[in-house]
Amino acid sequence: MKTIKNILLGSLFALTATANAHDYKAGDLHIDHPWSKQVPPTSQVAAAFFNIMNHSNTGDELISASSPIAGKTELHAHIHEDGMMKMREVEKIDVPAHGSQMLKPGGYHVMFFNLKEVPELGESFPLTLNFKQAGEVKVEVKVEEATYVPEGMKEQKMDHDQH
Numbered sequence: 001m002k003t004i005k006n007i008l009l010g011s012l013f014a015l016t017a018t019a020n021a022h023d024y025k026a027g028d029l030h031i032d033h034p035w036s037k038q039v040p041p042t043s044q045v046a047a048a049f050f051n052i053m054n055h056s057n058t059g060d061e062l063i064s065a066s067s068p069i070a071g072k073t074e075l076h077a078h079i080h081e082d083g084m085m086k087m088r089e090v091e092k093i094d095v096p097a098h099g100s101q102m103l104k105p106g107g108y109h110v111m112f113f114n115l116k117e118v119p120e121l122g123e124s125f126p127l128t129l130n131f132k133q134a135g136e137v138k139v140e141v142k143v144e145e146a147t148y149v150p151e152g153m154k155e156q157k158m159d160h161d162q163h
């Protein structure tokens, strides 16, 4: 009985590990959990979010992105202007040396326009990220419910520079 229980537990953990194995390494960069907020099937736009960790002594920059699902892909920031939240295209998103940058709702994000197909909840779609130092990084973006809160948003800080 004990053996069967262990096997069951083992496979359960294996499934969990697979479900969470959704991060990408490219040189000193680590891209964690690319996800997209679910949008209505008629939507023309969507956005992608993820955490970028940089384990290098050199800062890096996300300079562009592209995806086959979209006619146009831009890097965006949210800004407060005249008491309103607006989005604005940015030329780059900095990832400091030994630091991280979280793309999240209400902050930096990758924005897709002129959607050729609208990915459904649970589906994934390819996204190519272009970094100044690390070069091209291909990831799969998973569509999550709009209420999804990434792990890192609860507490996200790397204190490499405190001494």
Ligand SMILES: [Cu+2]
Pocket: 047, 076, 077, 087, 088, 109, 110, 111
């Ligand atoms: Cu945007």
